[in-house]
Amino acid sequence: MxxxxxxxxxxKVALEKVKELQGKGTELISLYVPPSRQISDVSNYLKGEYxxxxxxxxxxxxxxxxxAISSILSRLRxxxxxxxxxxxxxxxxxxxxxxxxxxxxxxxxxPEAVTTFLYRCDSQFYxxxxxxxxxxxxxxxxxxxxxxxxxIGFLRGKRIELVKNVDSQVPSKHRMGGQSARRFERLIEIxxxxxxxxxxxxxNEAFTSDKNxxxxxxxxxxxxxxxxxxxxxxxxxxxxxxxxxFDTGYTDxxxxxxxxEKARDALSSLDLMREKxxxxxxxxxxxxxxxxxxxxxxxxxxxxxxxxxxxxxxVSEDIRKSKIDLKCPKCGFKNEMIVSHIPDEIKCDKCGEDxxxxxxxxxxxxxxxxxxxxxxxxxxxxGESEEGELLKTAFGGLAAMLRYPMGR
Numbered sequence: 001m002x003x004x005x006x007x008x009x010x011x012k013v014a015l016e017k018v019k020e021l022q023g024k025g026t027e028l029i030s031l032y033v034p035p036s037r038q039i040s041d042v043s044n045y046l047k048g049e050y051x052x053x054x055x056x057x058x059x060x061x062x063x064x065x066x067x068a069i070s071s072i073l074s075r076l077r078x079x080x081x082x083x084x085x086x087x088x089x090x091x092x093x094x095x096x097x098x099x100x101x102x103x104x105x106x107x108x109x110x111p112e113a114v115t116t117f118l119y120r121c122d123s124q125f126y127x128x129x130x131x132x133x134x135x136x137x138x139x140x141x142x143x144x145x146x147x148x149x150x151x152i153g154f155l156r157g158k159r160i161e162l163v164k165n166v167d168s169q170v171p172s173k174h175r176m177g178g179q180s181a182r183r184f185e186r187l188i189e190i191x192x193x194x195x196x197x198x199x200x201x202x203x204n205e206a207f208t209s210d211k212n213x214x215x216x217x218x219x220x221x222x223x224x225x226x227x228x229x230x231x232x233x234x235x236x237x238x239x240x241x242x243x244x245x246f247d248t249g250y251t252d253x254x255x256x257x258x259x260x261e262k263a264r265d266a267l268s269s270l271d272l273m274r275e276k277x278x279x280x281x282x283x284x285x286x287x288x289x290x291x292x293x294x295x296x297x298x299x300x301x302x303x304x305x306x307x308x309x310x311x312x313x314x315v316s317e318d319i320r321k322s323k324i325d326l327k328c329p330k331c332g333f334k335n336e337m338i339v340s341h342i343p344d345e346i347k348c349d350k351c352g353e354d355x356x357x358x359x360x361x362x363x364x365x366x367x368x369x370x371x372x373x374x375x376x377x378x379x380x381x382x383g384e385s386e387e388g389e390l391l392k393t394a395f396g397g398l399a400a401m402l403r404y405p406m407g408r
Contacts (some may be wrong), residue, residue, distance in 0.1 A: 028092035088116030144255035200233035316397030
């Protein structure tokens with residue numbers, strides 16, 4: 001099941017909330033049900049766990065664990081069969097004070113199939129399998145090489161990861177003449193051959209072990225990259241996956257980044273390139289003397305969105321804000337605020353009394369609804385890339401490209 005941007009965002013936010021929760025003792029139950037497991041089998045298993053939990057010495061822990069198991073059994077009755085990707089439940093009692101706990105419940109249908117049945121009772125929920133499901137699966141192998149140095153790495157989604165940097169020790173110059181020169185040239189070629197073999201061995205081992213590898217990019221400042229390919233140093237499966245070669249000025253880790261930049265067209269389908277192109281277009285508009293077809297700043301973007309002027313809305317995946325609707329119980333004054341964290345108290349602007357929260361809504365979820373109503377496309381920008389960091393720090397995580405200039 002391929003998640004939409006909105007579903008991926010909501011799934012990620014739900015996981016973050018789950019990870020923050022702490023139990024008092026081992027009172028948080030994580031249950032992973034694969035699609036092959038019958039609901040009736042899971043229920044029978046949980047009834048056995050309920051019986052076993054009667055042996056827990058602490059009366060409060062025993063009571064809370066049994067309460068959580070009963071809640072799970074109640075939830076499972078709503079399912080006639082296990083969903084196609086299985087089911088994940090996080091249920092238990094979280095700490096809310098020195099000796100106080102409160103029942104919490106999360107039921108998730110994961111984006112990929114759960115592979116193993118798992119029941120775990122701990123002081124934290126177990127989320128590792130779901131974390132792995134949210135990772136970008138597209139991976140590209142990277143090699144930049146010349147006779148003096150080579151660097152091997154990966155492009156995983158939006159991240160460039162270094163595998164190894166290797167110096168060759170191949171002599172570059174000599175002053176020999178006659179037969180000595182020819183002999184020395186042969187020794188240089190042998191040393192270069194051994195160096196290429198070593199680089200290929202490292203790349204073969206790293207790349208072939210990655211089941212998500214989509215292709216290989218090879219770069220460098222001279223003819224070495226083409227010779228490396230032509231002579232078939234990589235194994236035959238990787239040779240088939242070579243996408244293209246690229247001229248770079250460097251063969252170190254910076255060379256990997258340089259090559260990824262130059263591979264825009266070849267990797268245009270990758271999110272990294274998509275984000276680079278979107279942010280580049282935004283900055284080009286902003287630099288125009290009249291401000292171009294761009295809007296930034298929360299209030300400006302919301303105004304443009306409400307008026308239907310936004311063609312593409314750029315939203316950072318790392319935005320964690322809520323819109324709250326407020327009302328004063330004394331004078332009836334109403335207001336709304338966008339907040340990262342809800343304050344302990346909010347005073348009325350009219351009479352100074354404490355305001356009450358009538359409604360709370362996730363800001364990004366609201367933006368998706370507003371965008372859908374006016375035919376605006378939303379592009380989620382990861383916080384991991386340089387472009388994502390720029391959107392967060394310079395624009396507060398929100399910017400827009402417009403259909404037409406505002407106020408004209």
